[in-house]
Amino acid sequence: MKRSRLVCIVVAAICLLASLQGVAAMSLKLEPLSPGQGVTTASVASASLASASANDNYPVSVDQAKNNIRVFMGDLSLEPVLTTTGSLPIGNYYYFTAGNSSFEVNQNSGAVEFAHFGDNTQNAEDIVLTSNQAYADATTYAGAKFADFSTRNWKLVVDRVDTQYEYYFNPSTGNWDYYTVIAYNFVFREQKDNVLLPSLVHVSVNAKTGSVIDYWGVDRLLTVSDLQGSVPLSDAVKTAENYFGGDFASTEGHREVIIQPQNFERLVWVVSLTGNHGDMYTAIVDANDGTFVGTHWDNDIWPVYWLRYYL
Incomplete structure (x- = not known):
């Protein structure tokens, strides 16, 4: 399927919300890849699968992606089923299922970047593990699946226990x-x-058994050379306040590199605003020219939207 002919079908936020149930929400929602304009959603899915199987011109074929899942799982007898194809701001993906598990394989690198293990949501109604035990399980799994995990400079940005259904x-x-x-x-x-x-x-991590329920492992080469930018935080805050309007009890911000479709890296300020009644807003502002980029509800911004929406 020629990359130039791929188009994204915009999915309304209300449809996304309706499609997410319980822990299954951790399996990312992909934007469908279409072989052409004027095609119905059902036809897109069928044509996308056929093209991926027969005429895919990505570096990684469907069969190679299946083998990568087998290696990832350590089970060469596994038979993943290609369900659909789709895209995120960080690339295009094959979406496979195998039993109650799902896998999203990057079509260019072949890496299994997202996995959900439905069977591991069973027997998870109590907290048996301590946070330290769960952390040890999580880092052990990450070390086995993500290259150089132990040598990277990481910041733990989410560390909590959640109850879902x-x-x-x-x-x-x-x-x-x-x-x-x-x-x-x-x-x-x-x-x-x-x-x-x-x-x-x-x-x-399942709080009772220690089994892994979800895994994301996204490794991207940094292409932004200047990590300071020319816009001060105070200016970024003003831009955010002007966008949302009103008075805010507190503001804070940090710099990060985001990715927008397809794989465009950008240094931004992520500005968090808290209203007088506790309501919270997030704005993303370009750290070099001060332009307003979007909010945490814009699903073309990785990973701000994806971490806020799915976690």
Whole structure:
């Protein structure tokens, strides 16, 4: 499938919200890849699969992606099924399922960058592990799956325990039932000179069994050379305040490198504003020219949106 013919179908935020249920929300929502304009969603999915299987011109073929999943899982007998293809700001992906697990494989690098293990959401209604034990499980898993994890300069930006619900259809009653899933969530962001970078690792750990529920492992080459920028935080705050309007009780900000489609890196200020009634807002402002880039609700900004929306 020729890259020049790929177009993204915009999915409304309300549709995204409706599609997320319980811990399954950790499996990222991909924008579908279309072989051409004027194609219905169902046709897009069918044509996308056929093209990926027969005429894909990405460096990594479907068969290679399947083998990479087998190596990732340490199970050469695994038979992943290609379900769809899609895109994120950081690249294009094959989406596979195998039983109750799902895998998203980067079509250019072949890396398994996102994985969700549905079976590991079972038996997760109690907290048995301590935070330190869960952290040890998470870092051990990350060290086994992410190259050079132990030598990178990481900042732990998410460290908490969450209670969520996994919904399923009960055919005996005809009702939708659910079970409780308690998990420790850890997110490590790579950093340089106190600036957060796009590369990150996320591991979600079953709080009772220690099994890994979700894994994200995104490794990107830094192409931004100037990590200071020319716009001071005070100017970025003014831009954010002007965009949202009103008075704010407190403001804070930090620099990070974001990625926008496709793989365009940009140094920005991420400005957090807290209103007088506790309401919170986030604005992203270019750290070099001061222009307003977007908010944490804009899904073309990696990883700000994805960490706020999915975690």
